[in-house]
Amino acid sequence: MNKREVHMVQLLSIVLCSLSITFSSSGCSSKSKGDNGDTGPAPTISINDVTLFEGNSGNTDFEFLVTLDKKSTRDVTVNYSIVSVSAKAGEDYIVPASLSLTFPAGETQKKLIIPVVGDDIKEGDDAFTVQLQNPVNGSLLKLVGSGTIRNDDTRVAYTNTGYDAPASYPGYTLKWADEFNGPSLDASTWGHQNGDGCPGICGWGNNELEFYTDRPENLYFQNGKMIIEAKPESYQGKNYTSSKILTQGKRPIKFGRIDIRAILPKGKGIWPAFWLMPEKSVFGGWPRSGEIDLMEVVGHEPGKTYGTLHFGPGPGSTQISRNFSLPSQTFNDEFHVFSLEWKEDQIKWLVDGNVFSTVNKADLGSNNYPFNEEFFLIVNLAVGGNWPGNPDATTYFPQWLIVDYIRVYQ
Numbered sequence: 496m497n498k499r500e501v502h503m504v505q506l507l508s509i510v511l512c513s514l515s516i517t518f519s520s521s522g523c524s525s526k527s528k529g530d531n532g533d534t535g536p537a538p539t540i541s542i543n544d545v546t547l548f549e550g551n552s553g554n555t556d557f558e559f560l561v562t563l564d565k566k567s568t569r570d571v572t573v574n575y576s577i578v579s580v581s582a583k584a585g586e587d588y589i590v591p592a593s594l595s596l597t598f599p600a601g602e603t604q605k606k607l608i609i610p611v612v613g614d615d616i617k618e619g620d621d622a623f624t625v626q627l628q629n630p631v632n633g634s635l636l637k638l639v640g641s642g643t644i645r646n647d648d649t650r651v652a653y654t655n656t657g658y659d660a661p662a663s664y665p666g667y668t669l670k671w672a673d674e675f676n677g678p679s680l681d682a683s684t685w686g687h688q689n690g691d692g693c694p695g696i697c698g699w700g701n702n703e704l705e706f707y708t709d710r711p712e713n714l715y716f717q718n719g720k721m722i723i724e725a726k727p728e729s730y731q732g733k734n735y736t737s738s739k740i741l742t743q744g745k746r747p748i749k750f751g752r753i754d755i756r757a758i759l760p761k762g763k764g765i766w767p768a769f770w771l772m773p774e775k776s777v778f779g780g781w782p783r784s785g786e787i788d789l790m791e792v793v794g795h796e797p798g799k800t801y802g803t804l805h806f807g808p809g810p811g812s813t814q815i816s817r818n819f820s821l822p823s824q825t826f827n828d829e830f831h832v833f834s835l836e837w838k839e840d841q842i843k844w845l846v847d848g849n850v851f852s853t854v855n856k857a858d859l860g861s862n863n864y865p866f867n868e869e870f871f872l873i874v875n876l877a878v879g880g881n882w883p884g885n886p887d888a889t890t891y892f893p894q895w896l897i898v899d900y901i902r903v904y905q
């Protein structure tokens with residue numbers, strides 16, 4: 496209640512009391528004769544739902560209306576609590592000092608104000624609920640009010656620190672690079688692979704949940720970074736959208752060094768990947784012509800990256816997979832550089848310049864070694880799937896794969 500409202504209530508009380516009408520709001524010093532004269536059931540109490548944009552600074556007042564279905568001759572009071580759904584108390588909204596409302600007798604509507612904290616950082620829509628409880632002289636009808644804080648921002652926040660690779664290496668020359676400094680994807684390097692894999696390999700062969708698009712909602716640029724955003728939305732029969740880009744047919748890679756500087760998303764059911772597939776299926780369909788996974792992280796293990804080769808006679812994959820874990824951080828905390836050093840009959844995986852796996856041709860045993868051929872690069876952010884499992888209530892959306900650069904040396 497603001498000062499003016501307080502004043503109005505006091506004024507109303509004085510007027511009502513002085514007229515000896517049957518009200519007993521605060522301010523009346525003696526009981527009115529109608530106090531115990533109510534007949535029929537007590538009024539019901541309901542709260543509405545509120546949806547508003549967050550705002551960019553200060554607080555935005557979420558004004559819930561709590562209403563009685565009829566006037567009462569008695570004061571009606573109700574307590575309430577605020578329950579976080581995805582919004583965080585103190586960070587996204589402010590819990591009022593008083594968690595109680597009083598309807599002076601005769602009044603049927605009160606405002607319940609929850610201040611929401613504005614900022615200029617992109618988030619998902621956040622939610623909290625206001626839950627009415629412990630009514631006195633009334634009964635609860637609609638006791639839960641939903642508060643939906645709509646995102647109104649476009650700037651993705653991230654920590655701009657972390658490992659940065661050297662710009663050159665002895666014995667290598669830069670073959671091509673994308674520093675992602677432009678406003679759009681360089682079509683001479685990249686194409687999109689859209690959809691959900693259907694009808695050929697629905698869910699991309701892994702029961703993934705996303706539909707890939709080339710819309711700016713799912714892939715965009717900010718301060719020299721490419722951002723792939725996975726977001727929950729109903730789209731083309733799927734419940735999540737994201738993006739997948741590939742250099743197929745445009746930038747064939749055979750041997751050399753690949754450096755990718757990125758901040759990875761995290762959370763259950765989130766699956767970012769940098770990987771390579773053969774330009775030509777020289778030895779036949781997957782997995783016979785090989786697959787090189789430069790980086791795969793499953794979001795419930797956000798500090799652990801996997802480097803994997805898939806090969807073998809099929810139809811299932813034979814594979815060699817090794818992983819590297821950060822000592823304490825996650826790959827979501829700041830930038831890291833994921834690299835491949837690839838030469839004839841040997842592939843090495845690196846994080847921040849340190850080798851964590853080396854596979855030689857001999858390690859494939861009697862299997863055909865398909866990795867001395869041209870491959871193309873794929874960058875994608877999957878949601879759900881057999882390996883990471885599906886997102887759960889702990890998974891925050893949207894999720895961002897933030898790539899600073901991709902550099903290919905030979």
Ligand SMILES: [Ca+2]
Nearest residue numbers: 549550551614
């Ligand atoms: Ca805002």
Ligand SMILES: [Ca+2]
Nearest residue numbers: 614616617648
């Ligand atoms: Ca915001």
Ligand SMILES: [Ca+2]
Nearest residue numbers: 674719899900
């Ligand atoms: Ca960049």
